[in-house]
Amino acid sequence: MKNEWMPSAPVTVNWAITNRCNFRCRHCYSRTDTNEELSFGELCSILAKLGSAKVFSVNFGGGEPLMRGEIFDLAAKASGLGLAVSMNSNGFLIDRATARRLKEAGFQKVGVSLDSAVPEVHDEFRGVKGCHGRAAEALRYLKEAGIETSISSVICRINVEDIEGLIGQALSLGAGSLNFHNFKCSGLGFVNKDSLDLSPREWREFYVFAVEQREKIKDLHISLEDPIIASLGQGNSDSLVRGSVCGKLSLNIKANGDVTPCGFIPIVIGNLCKDDLMELWSNSPVLEAMRNKTPRGKCLNCGHYSDCLGGCTARALALTGDINNPDPHCWME
Amino acid sequence: MPRYYRKPDAMWREEEASKNLVMKGFEMGEDVAEIGTSIVLSSGKMHALNVLGTEVWKLCDGKTGEEMVSILSDGFDVEREVLERDVKAFLKDLKELGLIYEE
Numbered sequence: 405m406k407n408e409w410m411p412s413a414p415v416t417v418n419w420a421i422t423n424r425c426n427f428r429c430r431h432c433y434s435r436t437d438t439n440e441e442l443s444f445g446e447l448c449s450i451l452a453k454l455g456s457a458k459v460f461s462v463n464f465g466g467g468e469p470l471m472r473g474e475i476f477d478l479a480a481k482a483s484g485l486g487l488a489v490s491m492n493s494n495g496f497l498i499d500r501a502t503a504r505r506l507k508e509a510g511f512q513k514v515g516v517s518l519d520s521a522v523p524e525v526h527d528e529f530r531g532v533k534g535c536h537g538r539a540a541e542a543l544r545y546l547k548e549a550g551i552e553t554s555i556s557s558v559i560c561r562i563n564v565e566d567i568e569g570l571i572g573q574a575l576s577l578g579a580g581s582l583n584f585h586n587f588k589c590s591g592l593g594f595v596n597k598d599s600l601d602l603s604p605r606e607w608r609e610f611y612v613f614a615v616e617q618r619e620k621i622k623d624l625h626i627s628l629e630d631p632i633i634a635s636l637g638q639g640n641s642d643s644l645v646r647g648s649v650c651g652k653l654s655l656n657i658k659a660n661g662d663v664t665p666c667g668f669i670p671i672v673i674g675n676l677c678k679d680d681l682m683e684l685w686s687n688s689p690v691l692e693a694m695r696n697k698t699p700r701g702k703c704l705n706c707g708h709y710s711d712c713l714g715g716c717t718a719r720a721l722a723l724t725g726d727i728n729n730p731d732p733h734c735w736m737e
Numbered sequence: 738m739p740r741y742y743r744k745p746d747a748m749w750r751e752e753e754a755s756k757n758l759v760m761k762g763f764e765m766g767e768d769v770a771e772i773g774t775s776i777v778l779s780s781g782k783m784h785a786l787n788v789l790g791t792e793v794w795k796l797c798d799g800k801t802g803e804e805m806v807s808i809l810s811d812g813f814d815v816e817r818e819v820l821e822r823d824v825k826a827f828l829k830d831l832k833e834l835g836l837i838y839e840e
């Protein structure tokens with residue numbers, strides 16, 4: 405199905421500037437990825453490409469983006485070009501001084517991962533003792549420095565029974581938003597999927613509850629960016645496109661400059677050290693295929709297809725080998 | 738007479754490819770009202786504005802509705818009354834969406 409309108413350049417770019425990490429998370433998608441890194445000069449020339457394409461925002465990730473000391477200079481350059489700058493971090497390296505430096509570098513938003521309200525559970529999942537406490541402190545320091553904060557939680561077997569705990573934790577830490585990420589089955593997520601992923605029925609139960617909470621709780625923005633919730637009557641009215649946003653509003657850059665539609669889809673469509681961003685955006689056959697999916701299997705007769713477009717493309721690809729197959733998390737019969 | 742301003746936190750850009758499409762559509766006499774020629778991002782929400790909406794948006798730098806109509810009447814081949822009505826409707830929409838404010 406064709407998306408009726410497509411922006412002329414990405415609106416957001418997610419950029420893993422390094423794959424180095426101080427954590428050992430059980431679901432990580434980038435542990436199996438390249439260790440190659442670009443020089444600061446190369447990072448700046450990619451940034452210039454984003455600026456001239458009028459990309460709105462850049463979200464640094466990794467690995468752990470703070471493992472790369474130049475993050476501050478890079479962010480300052482990005483905000484100098486008019487980009488809104490944000491980052492996803494595990495929070496471990498953010499003390500009061502770092503939070504201030506991030507603010508000075510132009511960070512508007514920083515997301516910190518917290519997968520459980522129970523410290524031992526989070527520590528075990530992320531592989532580092534004491535990391536829950538450090539993440540919670542990081543959130544306080546960031547807020548104090550005047551940076552908008554969000555908490556990212558990957559929903560899986562370890563936390564699905566305590567969604568209320570995650571919400572309570574986000575409220576008590578004063579986070580602006582709580583992002584519930586669906587489990588992606590890429591990288592280590594694929595290796596550990598049997599012990600971590602939920603069944604379609606459990607995903608449905610989780611989303612029904614999360615949607616209810618989102619409507620009820622006014623002091624916290626709960627974000628559920630999963631196209632399959634269209635089948636619960638929850639179209640994403642904040643978005644300009646239907647289905648998943650990857651390759652339609654956003655792109656992903658890897659540590660070596662390779663471009664993929666999203667961090668969870670390992671198909672490289674080019675490299676920004678040599679390729680033109682607009683050229684990739686407009687002419688990549690991979691992006692074209694993602695923007696014009698063909699319904700397969702149960703999607704063929706599903707009344708939600710026009711909003712859902714088969715759900716998360718990354719998950720369909722990882723588990724079935726075909727982007728057009730129904731999202732394996734989908735609970736529709 | 739209120740003056741209109743874009744919200745300072747709003748990020749926006751014109752969509753060159755869509756603009757070219759609209760220009761071609763104009764020449765062919767097609768209806769181009771549904772084509773977004775700019776994107777505005779404000780308070781986490783994204784909006785696509787069509788060609789007239791984009792021009793109105795660009796003029797929200799302290800101009801009154803009347804001033805906007807005078808400027809736009811040079812570029813759009815429509816009766817002034819129709820333009821007045823459309824500009825007014827756009828300003829109302831933009832205000833309801835929280836993208837502009839008036840003083």
Ligand code: SF4
Pocket residue numbers: 632635702703706707708709712713714715730731734735736
């Ligand atoms: S059947 Fe397909 S279109 Fe329908 S909700 Fe499931 S994934 Fe989405």
